[in-house]
Structures are given as structure tokens and as C-alpha cells.
Amino acid sequence: MSKRPVSLKDLAKELGVSISTVSRALKNHPDISPEVSARIQQLASERNYSPNPLAMGLLKQQTKMIGVIVPDLVTHFYSSIISGIESIAKQRGYYILISSSNESVEKEKESIQNLLNTRVEGIIACLSQETTSFSHFEPLLKNELPLVFFDRVCMTDRVSSVVANNEEAAYQITRHFVENGCRKIAYISGPSQLNISQQRIQGYQRGLHECGLSANNLLLQQCNLSTSEATQATARLLDLPERPDAIFGINDTVAFAAMKEIKRRGLRIPEDIALIGFTDEFHATVVDPALTSITHPTFEIGQEAARLFFRQIDMPSAPPVQSILKTKLVVRKSSQRKP
Amino acid sequence: MSKRPVSLKDLAKELGVSISTVSRALKNHPDISPEVSARIQQLASERNYSPNPLAMGLLKQQTKMIGVIVPDLVTHFYSSIISGIESIAKQRGYYILISSSNESVEKEKESIQNLLNTRVEGIIACLSQETTSFSHFEPLLKNELPLVFFDRVCMTDRVSSVVANNEEAAYQITRHFVENGCRKIAYISGPSQLNISQQRIQGYQRGLHECGLSANNLLLQQCNLSTSEATQATARLLDLPERPDAIFGINDTVAFAAMKEIKRRGLRIPEDIALIGFTDEFHATVVDPALTSITHPTFEIGQEAARLFFRQIDMPSAPPVQSILKTKLVVRKSSQRKP
DNA sequence: ATCACTTGCGCAAAGGTTTCCGCAAAGCAT
């Protein structure tokens, strides 16, 4: 087995002083004489002493751990958000424990239970796409543990959250399509229980309305955010007697699946069909044609979620807030029909 | 503040028995009578008791935490490996603490220090590209803490590691180029201190040699794995009086940067220049033309690294092993000149 | 009735840290 790290007791014994004296000396407590303090501090640094976080956690009843639940870790979107969370957590000396729900409610429940058992001080989460009821988050609320949702959120009246300006972004996309001469604008949405699906549909419909276009239900497809369903949804759209001249995909997976299917059929982007995704920088620039998209400030979403988390740590009784972050429509080749 | 989770003491007091009785009852110790045991177990489940991991950790001197250091979290390659590590860790009831070095040695050192201070039971790491000396890993070895490297490794005589069959893969790529009629095969490598750079160069050169081609130093470029340097390296190759007819990029970033630069100059892939990357499934299929590449078994790399980690936990004195995982050359459009 | 043994439970220590309190010695004022 590995050697035990040096403890206060070890230092105390070696110097012939008491444990409390060592403890105080290391925090420059005025009760300790400068000479003793100096000897203790030197030995501590020689021996590479660092306080045992388990002991501190036990005493102070805090673990300095944040549980983070994401639907999928292996994705630019979520890993970038996690990166943002971590950057803020680090500043406050907190560590994060990541748990992936793999888009399953069951795993989401499990994750909460496991994280709670590990005594995290609270949780930052993004709902799985299956999640329709939220009772498994109640134990957190009951125990007054900090809880923050991001992107896919719920119970916004009781829980702080950070989201993108989904409605506005979808509205912009629709207008952009129209300005580029599109008239039959389709939208491939996600599970209807997700706030992001709902909000983007609303923006999409407002855009159509304000541009004097009627909403055609055939142009509003839905899928479960998997590549295969997204491909099928695209196929359904392309098979329509009145083929759309623009498609707007709710996220990365959907947009790329749509792109592949459109190309597979020998249709041109953007000439035959303009395409826009809700996605992030890296992927969008790598594909051909480069994908016009709504870029999420993913890193900032993570940072903001962490800030809201610490707001609850610092002010447990503060009312929940909803932080809405601005996205940006980055126009690239996939939607540009006019110069 | 949040309410304290229920402890053995709480249960004991409520039932008028001692703490040790409660503890034993919950593990079905034969010393406890069935009646008492039943009462205790029922109350425990009612109150949702779960043992405090800090107390257990303090007692057993183990935290059930593994530190994981990656050069960059926001990447399919690493997040997928992490996912693999987590899948094995979970089976053993371990949690992982992720730390990103951001390709900086300084941050790598910091990460090690932080993880050690958090009392992780060991570390699984991938070296930053800046790392040339390895003394910051010594404290782990000195304290006999489990350590496993993956992908970018070092001190393989003393530390277990898991890598891809880099030499063989690079060899296959070279042969594949030749079989598709390429003769001037270029390679854009990474920092020379990395094992992956070295091994792939060796396979590349063996391939050239066995195919009767001479190694031209002008065709061997180096970069720091950033997009900008990769683009410059590509530019240098394309500016050569004898332009290469094939380029082999050491990883994702490099391959995509090369692709963009080649396209920007109006050259065709694969007709003018065949291109192959060392990358993973998702990205390769999304670009146009689809990128022929060596796919890493990323999830399995993570799993294997975790297995080697637990091997050290279980058998602290077992000698280090190096696990070499097979990659696969997946031929797509970017390198196919012949049908 | 006595002894030996089993059954069923409690006590206490250990793991590392912080912090309230107590206590001795030294310093100062009267």
C-alpha cells in the first residue's frame, strides 16, 4: 500500500509540541510565538504537509465538491460547458464530480443518488431528453442543497437556471432564411417536453408570422436528437411534395445528419436547400459547406451556472433567478444565397 | 445552510441502541438479534441513511477517487477516453476527478499537486505537449500511488501505460497512400518529445522504405498541434517546388487544418492531394470529402487505462505493463484515388 | 448448584482537523 501523507500529529510529535499548536502555527494564529511558529512552518513545508480534506470535510460538514450531470459527456457542447463550470469552481477551491445520464431518466436518478451519497454540496444539471417529471430533484430542494439547471431546464420558479435566448435565436434564423429568399422553411425539433424545443418553435413561428408566411405543420418535424431519427426526419421533409427550401435543425447532431442526407440525395446547399444549425464554432467550420449556425456561448453558460451555484452557497435563501445568455447568428456558406 | 444527512448516531439515538449496534445491524452482522436488526434496517431506509464517505475515507485511508489529467477536455478524443475510464471506475465504486492541463506543463504540475492534496488514490494521465521532463510525477512513485499514462506516455519502464499501435498505423497509412498511386508522401508531425510523434514517424519511414521510396526531409513537417501552426505547415508543404501528392496529419486538428488549407488553394482531395488523419469516427464522417483516418478505440483506451489503474490498486507491487491497442485504418473518400 | 460457553449488545479507539476553554508563567500596576 501507499504511504500515508504527513499529518498534524506527525509534525507535532516530531517537534514535541501539541497538535493544536501546529494547527495554529500554520494559520499564523497570534497565540503562537514567532519562534515556535517558524519552526513548525519550516518542518511543514519540508515534509510537504497539506491538510487532509476528509478531516476538514467531516469537521466543517462540507466537501467542496459540486456534482455535475450532463446528458452526454462526449460532445463539444457539454464538455465546453463543463470546462466553464470548472474554471469558476477552481477559483473557489471546489472540485467537480461529473456524471453522465446518457439521455436516460433512470441514469439521471441514479446519478443524483450517487452524487448525494458522495456528499456533494449541490448539483448543476442539464436534463436528459427523456425527463418529463422532476420529483427526483426534490430531495435536493428538501435538504436545501444548491441546484442549478442549464440549457434544458425545469421548475424555473423554484430553481435557478441558465439558458440561451432560444426564442430570439430561432426568430433570427427564420428571418435570415426569408431574407435569403427562402419561403418554405422547415424546422426539425426535439422532444416536446424540453424547454429548448418549445422556445425555439415559438421563435420559429413568430418569425414566420412576422414575415407573412403561414406555418405549415408538415414542415415541423420532430425527432429524439439521435442521428438516425434526425436523418429520417430530414428524409420525410425531402420527400414532401412541396420540398422545403430551408431547414433549421435544433442542434449539432440534427444539423449534421440533415446535411449528410441532403448531400446524399444530390441536392445542393444552399442553392437547393439552405441549412442552419444550433451548434458551436468548431464543428460548423469543419464541414462543407461551412454551416451557418447559432453559436452558444458554451463556456460562459458553464461559468454562469457555476456563479449561480455559488450564489446559493453564499446566500442560501436568495430567490431563484433565470439567466438568459445571448447567442449569435454566425452566417456562413450553408445559408447564403445572396452575396 | 443545508440540513445534515442522517448519521448512525441519529439512528442510534432514535432507537435507544448504541452506534456500534446500528453499524453492525446494517451489515447483517450475526451478533445482532434479528428483531433489533430489522428495526434498525427499517428506520435506516426510512430516513434514507447512507454512510458518510468522508468518515469512511478517514478511517480506511481511501477516498475512492481517481485523478485524471488530460491536455484538453473539450475534445472528442479525450472526453471519450474519460468516458471509458469512468465506466470501469463506476463498476468499482470509484469516482474520477478531472483536471485539464490545457497542454501546459505548469498546469500539469499544478493539477498533480491539487489532486494529491485532494487525496486521490492515484492518477491516470496524458502528458501535455510541452512536457519534456517528468520529475513532477516522482511524488506519486515515491508514495507508491498508482499511476497510469495513456496516449502520450513516458517512463514506460516504471509506469504502466496504454497506447495505440502508432508505428504500425503510420506504416499502414503510408502503404495505403502508395497503393493509391501516391509517391510524394508528406507527414505533419507534432512536438518531437512526444512518443506519438516519434512512433508515427518511424512507421511512416518504414512504410516509405519498404515501398522503395526515399525519405525526403522537406516532406516531414512539424507543428505544435495548434490549428494555426498546422495550417502553416500545410502551406509550407503546398509551396514546395515538388508539391506532395499525399499528406498524413498526426491528429484531428492537423488533418482538418490541412484540409481547409488545401481547399482554400483550390486543390482537390484526393485527386491532387490525398489526405489521411489520425482521428476519430465522428469528425471524419462530417467533413467533405469524408476523411480516411486511423480510428482510435478511444473508449477502450480509457477502459484499459482504468483496468491498469486497478491492477495497481489490487497488486501494488506488480511490474508495470504497456498495453498496446489496435487502431483501424478506415478508408474514406479523402484518400481513395482508385475504386 | 456450579462451570463453561454462547448470545447480544456497548465501550472506546482510531483516522485528521479546528476551536473553545483552561492553565501556567510572566508582565505590570499598586
Add this chain to the structure above:
DNA sequence: ATGCTTTGCGGAAACCTTTGCGCAAGTGAT
């Protein structure tokens, strides 16, 4: 010289769990 405050340090409890040991009551045999 006496009383008071300050200075500088140690003792011990608390956080929660596991486990070796001790101890009482009960069981069975002689």
C-alpha cells in the same frame, strides 16, 4: 508583595464510521 492581565501553549470535544474487546445475561451440561 499582592492582585490583575497578558502571553503562549495543551487538552478535549466534535464531525462519522468501523471493529476489537469486554461484559452481562442466558443456555446447556455435569
